[in-house]
Amino acid sequence: MENSDRSQMWRLTRLRHKNGKQIASCSEEMRVKRRENEKALRQARRDRQLVSKRLLLNEDEDISMETIPADQDVVSLLHKLQHSGPERETHLKALSKALRDSSAQLTFVNQENSMHLLVSFLTGSNTQCRLHAIRCLHELSHSPHPSVAPTCLPATSYLLTYLSGQSTKFTELCLYTLGNLIPDSDVVKEKLLAQGIIPALASCIENQRHHLAVVEAASFTLSQLLQAKDAAETIMSKVLVSTLPSQLLSVLTPDPQFGLAPAIECAWCLHYMACSQNGKELLACGALSKCSSLLWSLGCAVREGNQDEGLELLVCPLLRCVGNLLSFCPANSLTDQVGDVKLVVALSAFVQAYIHSRPALARESAWVLNNLTAHSTDFCSALLTHNLVPALIQSLAFSEGINTMILRVLANIANKKKEFCVELVQQGLLSSLCATLKMADAEMVTLSLEVLFMLVSSSPQVTEEFVRLNGVSLLEAIQYNSEGEMRRRAAYLLEHHLVFTSSSCTTKT
């Protein structure tokens, strides 16, 4: 790949259809608002109620709202639409603008036959009217009121039909409308499934794969289906046996011109699939290999200091795919499926790059490292030969679950061979353990004792080194800890592994 292509590759083009909220504003007001939003989302996540909708803006329009009261507008517009002739286009367009307002949306659905009327425009012969009608539906689908979505049911079979149409803009609107309707009601979701949304999405992606905006929209809609609370295993199985997984994989590599957005949506779909127990089906279409190789490229970019915004939005779901897919992969085919062992280099790069700015992402990277190294001597060895251990050891200082995960990785390495233990000691693990053994986190201390046990079991030189580092008094102190798990381990080490070094003890009498 050419250098210029590579640098373009990771561009995140903000969806041109983002509504007017200012994203990059640094004003205090915006910062406060963002924090509030984030807090709300976090709570929603904890309640497992995290859903989002997307709004596609018409780029030709200006965003400013009209000043006429929206409610009145809707009613009078509907009235006009029922009767007028050639001015229908104008009225429909006005209606689509009026329906941006959430109370206007409620008014609309409460009017008798309003949806029926809209559907007739949606399916009529006037294509401009169709476009405005889908606009109206799109605004309705974005409604914060959960009662609105079910009223759109009469339109859904047509929306699905239009997915195989040729008008890309129209298709995009249909897709986002469907995607928005899905999380609002189970009735809608069930109906869509019955109407064949899954094969429709598969065909759509296949036929429109050169129109990346459509691919992005279709993947988003699929992700809404897959993310659904208790996404029944039936949905998951249907998707997994369709052509969707391989379609998604083929789109996964970001296009230099279009940017990251479609790949991001695909990656999230794959993540939800990998989380499912049937995720192992993904191995058959080479998901692990594809995701690993893309992660490798991203790792290189990150390591080179690539400052492109939004890389992490793709790194995150890819990490999760790889992490979970590894659990389905038999140990003996690991290297085949993953490809190169030097994936560990990319993962370590992510840990280092994100440890300060995005610690949760650093932790996820460490999780993947754990899954890679758990049963593979090759991957453990790669960490050593690529000299990645010192940086990992440095990361043991950080909390928020990062150090426990990293220590697991180091434990995986120590667990494989005595030679690895010796190398780990040479890289400075023992003196770090002398620090981690004093940490407040009980899991860290217990895990440190486990690693220590492995290290001192490997050779007497290690034991001597530990004693030289004043490790004995450290273990003695642990014997007074209130946690029995720690006391037992410390006592065991003192009794069985350090007893023979008492002659070289320089403790005071």
Added chain:
Amino acid sequence: MIMRAGQNQPAAAREEQQKSEIPFNFTSQIVHLHKDHSLFEVGDVNRHLYLQDLYVCETDAPNPAVSVSQFACHISGCSAVFIALEEYEHHYNSLHRHVCCSCRRSLPSARLLDIHIQEWHDSLFTILAQRQDMYQCLVEGCGEKFRTSQHRKDHLVKIHKYPPDFRFDKPKKDKRAKETTRLQQKDTEMEVTEEVCDSEGVCEVLCDVLCHHPESGESMEMHVSEKEANGMTNHASGTEQSSEPPRPEYFNRVPRTVCFGHGSVRGFRGRRGRRK
């Protein structure tokens, strides 16, 4: 979370496992996470911030978002927590190394601790002191001995230019009963807090906490009481020992550096143990 357990264990451990119960049980495990796992929380929130057009690529946190792991004192009952390793070391070395198990005073050095125990808690010393000069000069190498602590104090002030209110030479206020019960003794508490050691506030905390001892089965007190009944002097928590094999030197030293007040060979409480 679904784990896949591995079969790996260090070879040495496998052999030993046949011989005795080893408490180590680490196994490498692949971890599969379901989509609602807490480890995925932050990433999910970011995903939805992005969908809702609220995502900011550059983090606007002025300080590093990640926190450094804290250190905590191991000694049960001591709840001190530290940001830096040096703080931990300093704390431990100052407060837990030379502690008298009888009265829980923390002394700054092994020598001063030795002297303290001898003068405060050794009945033999009390007897001998009636007839001979037993109070040693606190300055190492001086070697002088005195009949009373007052004499020693005068010596310290006059000859060694010590301050007259030197903290580590406070005379004992009154003789205490040999079988001092530790629990809820208000007098003891008060007495100790008056005669405070260098790290004043924390020493009080130390004593206070140990006085209000938890009643759990693992508590040092109960455990040691059983052992006391068997006339044993070692204290190693968590291990049952029915005989007294000769323990390595540092092992006997353990109770000397860290004090819980019971079953330690450091210091006297009536007939419970004699220092070698």
